[in-house]
Amino acid sequence: MGTQVHEIAFTSSQINGMNVHILQTEKFKTTTIVTMIEQELSEETVTKTALLAMVMKRATARFKETKRLREYLDFLYGAIFDVDVTKKGERQILQIYMEVPNEKYLAQASTLLEEAIQFVGDMLTRPCVENGAFLPKYVTQEKETLRKRIESLIDDKMKYANQRVTEEMCKDEPFALLVQGRAADLPAITGEDLYRHFLEITTSNPINLFVVGDVDELQVKKAIETHIPLQRNAVKELKVTSPIKNVEQERTVVDRLDVSQAKLNIGCRTNIAYKDDDYPALLMYNGILGGFPHSKLFVNVREKASLAYYAVSRLESHKGIMMIMSGIEAIKYDQAVEIIKAQMDLMRQGKITEEELSQTRATLTNQFRELLDSARMMIEYTYNGVVSGRKRPLNELLQAFETVTIDDIKRVADQVKIDMIYLLRDKKGEA
Numbered sequence: 274m275g276t277q278v279h280e281i282a283f284t285s286s287q288i289n290g291m292n293v294h295i296l297q298t299e300k301f302k303t304t305t306i307v308t309m310i311e312q313e314l315s316e317e318t319v320t321k322t323a324l325l326a327m328v329m330k331r332a333t334a335r336f337k338e339t340k341r342l343r344e345y346l347d348f349l350y351g352a353i354f355d356v357d358v359t360k361k362g363e364r365q366i367l368q369i370y371m372e373v374p375n376e377k378y379l380a381q382a383s384t385l386l387e388e389a390i391q392f393v394g395d396m397l398t399r400p401c402v403e404n405g406a407f408l409p410k411y412v413t414q415e416k417e418t419l420r421k422r423i424e425s426l427i428d429d430k431m432k433y434a435n436q437r438v439t440e441e442m443c444k445d446e447p448f449a450l451l452v453q454g455r456a457a458d459l460p461a462i463t464g465e466d467l468y469r470h471f472l473e474i475t476t477s478n479p480i481n482l483f484v485v486g487d488v489d490e491l492q493v494k495k496a497i498e499t500h501i502p503l504q505r506n507a508v509k510e511l512k513v514t515s516p517i518k519n520v521e522q523e524r525t526v527v528d529r530l531d532v533s534q535a536k537l538n539i540g541c542r543t544n545i546a547y548k549d550d551d552y553p554a555l556l557m558y559n560g561i562l563g564g565f566p567h568s569k570l571f572v573n574v575r576e577k578a579s580l581a582y583y584a585v586s587r588l589e590s591h592k593g594i595m596m597i598m599s600g601i602e603a604i605k606y607d608q609a610v611e612i613i614k615a616q617m618d619l620m621r622q623g624k625i626t627e628e629e630l631s632q633t634r635a636t637l638t639n640q641f642r643e644l645l646d647s648a649r650m651m652i653e654y655t656y657n658g659v660v661s662g663r664k665r666p667l668n669e670l671l672q673a674f675e676t677v678t679i680d681d682i683k684r685v686a687d688q689v690k691i692d693m694i695y696l697l698r699d700k701k702g703e704a
Contacts, residue, residue, distance in 0.1 A: 516593025
């Protein structure tokens, strides 16, 4: 079966010390600009970086009041704008996201694209600071907002269970850190600290800037050169950590809270990362095990045994981790664990039907082809290649799905080891 698709073909260059990637396409009526600043995930900087993202979007040197900044975004035909943090393996990424209508679709002539790039430049080179510090009012307000966001994690039991299993499984590893940081760090962070951190990451850390839309490449490059005049030092080389970690023994942790539905999360080490040759086979393994509604976990744990409200598996491909997540009744814990382990055993034995194989192959292929319909997802896919150190052409990945065999999946299955079984349950009954 042929899998030829249009490739995600960014052209890349260096401008003002940044890696700039431009994809000219007539597919979208908007232009998307995403800037990624990489930071090693660490206790020293995780909270500062998360807070910095929130303070940056409050004001700039041009727009010192948040109200004025938002009015300007409305003036840019309702531009979509955000600054946030995300986690890829043991890197924390500060993202500046901007999306504006394409000028060609506006009733009157406009320099909208250049103004959008200038606005991104404001974020990166012209922040709202006084006397070498971000404004105290914004720092104070955003510290309180971030504190509430961190502490409210416990209100979303699914996310809370996922963070707790990660903390327990990856103790003493940076990956254990919540990407929003730690509430206990906030009181000590000052506006001066935050500005020093801003200067450090914008002058020394890897920065990748992506532009997708029906744009003139030379015009975009010129606007970036003019409006984002970063003075960059030698760029830090962030280490890519190995996903290899031997599991000595399976561990179990039980937390008790007032919950009506227990959360059973099982953390596994795959010892395979995005850059590895076995990555396509790992995607197939995860798809057959728990990635989709036709998967073994969904069919056997949820539908046949009626043990779970949901049962899925998800990969963190830059860290080499797979999380199995399910919502169960606490009294069915032992039975649920037993059936989940049985499905993993079937994978090791290669007991995979032709239907499971073909359905997973087709679903994954469609999922990755759909990237071409989203500027943001094309950027994400390309950036995964940058972060991992291995750029994967989309056609190459789709072709790999076609050639993955049951023996390949068995080889992957042999490497997947349960590290941590975590249960979040009610306060009643026996442990």
